[in-house]
Amino acid sequence: MISLFTDISQEVISGIALGSIYALIALGFTLIYKATEVVNFAQGELMMVGAFVNFFFVTQFISSAGESSLWIFFVALIGSIIFAVAFGWILDFVINRPLKDEPIFSVIMATISLSIILRAIVAMIAGPMSLLPVSPFGENVIKIGGIVISILDIFIIGSAIILVSLFYYFFNKTRWGIAMQATSEDPIAAQLMGIPVNRVHALVWIFSAIVATISGILLAPRMSLLDTSMGFLGLKAFPAAVLGGFGSIGGAIVGGIILGVIETVSMGTLSFHFEWIKEINDIIVWIVLIAVLMVKPDGLFGVEKVKKV
Amino acid sequence: MKKIIGLFIMLGLVFVGCGKQAPTPGVTDTEIIIGNIQDLSGPMKELGAVLPSGSNVYFRYINEAGGVHGRKIKMLVEDHQYNPQKAVVAAKKLIEKDQVFCLYHVIGTSPCEALRPILAETGTPLIAPATQSGTMSDMTRPAGNLIFHTDTGYDKQMVILVDYILKDNANAKIGIIYQDDDYGENVLKGASEAEASQGISIQKEAYQRGATDFAGQVGNMIKGGATHVIIAGVVKEPIIVMKTAAAMGYSPKFFGTSPTMDHRVSLAAGPAGEGFISANFANLWNSDASSAVKYRELCAQYEVPKAYMGMYHFYGYITAKVLVEGLKRAGKNLTRERLINGLETLNKWDSGAFPPITYNSKDHAGTESVILVQVKDGVQTVITDWID
Secondary structure (H helix, E strand, O other): OHHHHHHHHHHHHHHHHHHHHHHHHHHHHHHHHHHHOOOOOOHHHHHHHHHHHHHHHHHHHHHHHOOOOHHHHHHHHHHHHHHHHHHHHHHHHHHHOOOOOOOHHHHHHHHHHHHHHHHHHHHHHHOOOOEOOOOOOOOOEEEEOOEEEEHHHHHHHHHHHHHHHHHHHHHHHOHHHHHHHHHHHOHHHHHHOOOOHHHHHHHHHHHHHHHHHHHHHHHHHHHOOEOHHHHHHHHHHHHHHHHHOOOOHHHHHHHHHHHHHHHHHHHHHHHHHOOOHHHHOOOHHHHHHHHHHHHOOOOOOOOOOOOOO | OHHHHHHHHHHHHHHHHHHOOOOOOOEOOOEEEEEEEEOOOOOOHHHHHHHHHHHHHHHHHHHHOOOEOOEEEEEEEEEOOOOHHHHHHHHHHHHHHOOOOEEEOOEOHHHHHHHHHHHHHHOOOEEOOEOOOHHHHOOOOOOHHHEEOOOOOHHHHHHHHHHHHHHHOOOOOEEEEEEOOHHHHHHHHHHHHHHHHHOOOOEEEEEOOOOOOOHHHHHHHHHHOOOEEEEEOOOHHHHHHHHHHHHOOOOOEEEEOHHHOOHHHHHHHHHHHOOOEEEEOOOOOOOOOHHHHHHHHHHHHHOOOOOOOOHHHHHHHHHHHHHHHHHHHHOOOOOHHHHHHHHOOOOOEOOOOOOOEEEEOOEEEEOOOEEEEEEEOOEEEEOOOOEO
């Protein structure tokens, strides 16, 4: 019995770490959706680009400094975030602004094209071979009872909690955050009320690129190899965003963690004790998603929206 | 006047019809055009760039020496993004529009399986499909007579690995971690054959393609008490599995099927990957095997980028060698049928890299053995001869 408890706790911890990655990607989806009602299908690719840019900075700095140190990783992180700010701003300028008054559908299509283009560009620049990410965390783990958790996973979970709290505070308590919500509700009225809608849109794209870059930096060492297929993880995080309630910041982290835990526990203990679980492992996430949507159509934390036409 | 013109047209048609046999597609007096379908922009695009480059090293070498019976080989490459439907579209284009002589080294089990109908319909041979699935050499499937497989199947690899483990330790408890798709299906087929012949039971844990977390599977191996774990993954999976196990303080002996035979596994897994044994269907690119020596020589001569050189690049090179051998044996008057007959005369033929290859009209499997490669002090070292 005790061992069963340890096994499940171990899987839950791993699931929370995996789920925190999903949560960070879902947070990126949510930020853009909250302010512009656009679903950015290139979110996974933004993460991938962030991871590659950080890799570039780290290897450049290490080769010019001649040795690896924590400072190098810190400076590379700052460099990557500065890149993310510029990148998010450019994307808003290229994708969002020209299509502002077009149907939302056009913008969504543009983000799908963007995802394909980003994968192709990164593959062209970085070459076809996957890279070995360098991380300051190494293989260090800590043990609590019989449960093992890596330092990297602690950082992943911590970053998810901190970023989600920051954005939760930002959206609900600050003027800019409330302005963003207003923009999403009714862009024209918001503009008339003096909210600089264009600047608000640019800001959410920048935020989203920053969150994506941080999650890419944390995910790369967890995946052991860095290649453009990392972008596909965006599609795995999409149900997390829906489960939590699209547009809800708290929902992103809850949805992400629920999916992460379901994935590891069903692959682990559940599959071990019930042979038939193995047959449905790939659809179990979707079963949970549909079940939740049947009871709560707006997701766990979604707010029912009534739009007057 | 019209009647006379009509007569000339008729006569012309008759001459064209009788003058010569219908020419073989893709074959002229100076050239043989072959088609290759790779994943250039999908999940396995990394190999898509490397494999044809390796093949072209050998084709260039042959072409510079005058070609095969005076014909130079030209390879057209299409993209299928690892999507079976797109593979069929690409094959249609290559066969109907580009009129290729044969298809060669098409990557992926599912894409190759999807090509069977079009191969059968057009009589186009497929030489050396780039997959180790044992289904490729199943002669009872459509177009089975047109496909020549060079690699030892995953099912056979499983049987060999289980046999090796039990010889090493008769009380071994074996577990496998497999990918839940066509690849895994072929692995499981081998596992159940091994279970039946050895009278043992193997613990089986699945993962989804693209998985990044293996805590559940590794935890199950601990619960099941597996002492030997075979990882039927690609590159990321063995790395993450072994690192996860090391973190959990679990240290069984780890083994892997041929796709895990990638030097990056030991690079990325570090100390956790020490001792990892993988099965391989060909000699190592950096070994003393005759083809490997020649390969390195040519790569240096043609200034191939260092990043490309490795097992997959070499794989492209040695399969090209098998195709060229078939073309040589087909003789001067090249037809598809003569290529098939030519390949079917290979009898324990030594390519200098693969185990001896034998084809005949009833068997297109080519090889049935592997060598085992172990990571020792971070370096891949061959630890057995060919075993089957």
